[in-house]
Amino acid sequence: MKKDMLSSLYIAVTMLKVELEKLEVLCEIIDSKGVSTLEISVSELDVPVKFTRALKNNQIETVGNLIFKSKKELFKIKGFKKRGFVAVEECLYCMGISLPYWSK
Numbered sequence: 001m002k003k004d005m006l007s008s009l010y011i012a013v014t015m016l017k018v019e020l021e022k023l024e025v026l027c028e029i030i031d032s033k034g035v036s037t038l039e040i041s042v043s044e045l046d047v048p049v050k051f052t053r054a055l056k057n058n059q060i061e062t063v064g065n066l067i068f069k070s071k072k073e074l075f076k077i078k079g080f081k082k083r084g085f086v087a088v089e090e091c092l093y094c095m096g097i098s099l100p101y102w103s104k
Contacts, residue, residue, distance in 0.1 A: 025067065025098075026038075029097055033096065038062060038064030039063070040062060041061060042055045042060060042062065043056070045063075045091045045092075046094075047087040047088055050079060051079075051084035054079035055077070055084075055088075057077075063092070063097070066088065071085065071102045085102075089102060
């Protein structure tokens, strides 16, 4: 029983760490780029249309929506997978947005 509780607690703490890391990145983006960066439509990203369409079909409309998704969540999107992820990651990097939790 204790082992299960410790395991559950570990998972919860790990999830909180990831969410905290996302919030820190969000604050950095707002500080350096401004809130308007988060409001950029995924359609405006310099990536193939099929990838932006896949994101929009999954209610990911803005950069702000996008950065809160995990790599695992993005890989589950039909028509997105690794090529879409790499394209979006490179585009965000060119915009000066680095998401360290995506590399985990």
